[in-house]
Amino acid sequence: MRRELLVPKLGLTMTEGTLIEWMISPGDRFDADQGLYVIESDKAANEVSAEGSGVLLEVTAELGMPLSVGSVIGYWDDDPQAATNHAVRAEPSAHAAAASASSPDSNAANAAPSAQTSRPPAAMNGQSGQSGQSGARGISTPLARRLARERGIDLTNLAGSGPRGRIRARDVELAPANSPASAPDVPLPATASRAAQVAQAATVRAATSIEKTIARRLVTSKQTIPHFYLSVEAEISAVQRLRSQLNDAQSNRRFTVNHFVVAAVGRALALVPEANRVWDDSGITSFAATDVGVAVHTERGLLVPVLRDVGRQALGEVARHASEAIGRAQAGQLNAAEMAGGAITVSNAGMHDVTLMTSIINPGQSMILGVGSVRQVFRPDAHGQPALKNEVGLVLSVDHRVLDGVTALKFLRQVVAAIERPASLLVT
Structure with missing residues (x-):
């Protein structure tokens, strides 16, 4: 039929x-x-x-x-x-x-x-009639084939790093492009202007469909979501000490600062359920599951896998799920269902020596937490004496249609509390 x-x-x-x-x-x-x-x-x-x-x-x-x-x-x-x-x-x-x-x-x-x-x-x-590319279809990922077409790379000449030799996007990224022989350089006339020389040196490529979509969604977010922002500093010395202890005790898993932050965000959603909601055309949707998105930089752009029910998991589970999701994102293996849902995303720029980061809310969500790098600062102790502290800057971008300042502050205080007392994250 x-x-x-x-x-x-x-x-x-x-x-x-x-x-x-x-x-x-x-x-x-x-x-x-x-x-x-x-x-x-x-x-x-x-x-x-x-x-x-x-x-x-x-x-x-x-x-x-x-x-x-x-x-x-x-x-x-x-x-x-x-x-x-x-x-x-x-x-x-x-x-x-x-x-x-x-x-x-x-x-x-x-x-x-x-x-x-x-x-x-x-x-x-x-695929421009390249039979080699067609023959490689069964042993390569869709993203790998897409990148190969864009870069002029013959997949039949690549050895894949995936299961059963499957070619992944990373394999294509590391391969030299099969670019045609370039024409001999022709010197510019002496009268050519500097502007003309700069124009000839510039290159323009068409944006991919996913780049266009990301751009459109970011513009939509800024134009339609009334953002407001809350910033705080969290003392992170306890996280650093506990992280070192856990990494020294376990050889099969490495904990990162971001694992603690993601776990803290999930725990805060569980403690402040009125923050776990989003705006859509049909009204305000409140979530029962404490899902948290994690922004991941990949060769295709920024992807956001969503970790499920983080607030009801111990730190070890959160770290394992986060590491798996980040690996799948970087390998181009995420599907749409893995990037759907949740009210908040964590975007960590700490590795880039950024003090504070004000982020744009992902359409479909209501919050995004920008995480800066760890800074050493002097703060007065209980006796008014200067004490050296390790702090991380947090900026929470919030959709004012669904959350007011009081609710957002209550949520952010719970995030800070979990970061400053990280032992509470070890158990559910």
Whole structure:
């Protein structure tokens, strides 16, 4: 039976996605759970697998075009013999090009096999007909293939570092680009202006779809979310001492300062549940789970995996889940569901020697905590004498539509309390 292939909803806030790759071609048979195509949301590239075995009949959507959730991008049939009973159609852009190339006088050319049926599968996937890239599809991640296309790298020449030799984005990042030989340098005329020389030295590239989406979401956040900000300093010496003790006692796990901060944020959500809510068009949504997002810098941009129910976990569990999520983000393995939900994100810039960081709220959430680097400062002790302290600057950006200053301050005080008394984070 002829059936539709649709753009799936890959997250709670997803409204559209971009079709960036077909993993099979019209006429190809496939099995249940086999990858068919790749949809890029605002947060991740996701392989969409077949719900059952069948054959791809037709591709109706062009690569690179934004599509609403539920849009039809092609048709398939659960009858493996359907390809012999239906006319198999390729993607619309190629079909139109082939049609425009023909004319009433080209009967001899029309008698030859059409470009649609003779084209290799790689061309169907936006890979410029590189058969090597097509052959590497089954042993590489979608992000790796995307980066390889953008950088002109032949995946067949790469050794993958993933399971069973699977090529990851990091492998492509480390590979030299197969750039064409450059033209010989031609000296500029003596009369060329400095401005012309600078212009010739500049390079411009098209923004990727995910870069465009991130930019759009950040603009939307600043234009539609009324931010206000609270800043404090937290004494972090107790965290540093406990972290050293834990790392000395355990050889299989390394704790970071950020693990303590994330755990403290989760614990504060559990203690101040009125802060654990977000604004949406239908009203104010309050969450029962104490989910916390963690901002991670990757080669694709900033990604935010969301750790589940952090406030009800001990520090060891939080550290393990955070390390796993960060690793998956950096390897380009996150799916949209792993980056959905939660009321708050932690963005830590402490490793960059930043005193304070004022961050932009992630759309769909209501808070983001910017974490600075550790500073040594003198503060008066109980007797009024100067004492050297290790402090970290925290800036909480808050959506004023759902949280007022009193609630936000109450929440932030609980974060600081957990950081300054970190032993409480060792147990649930």
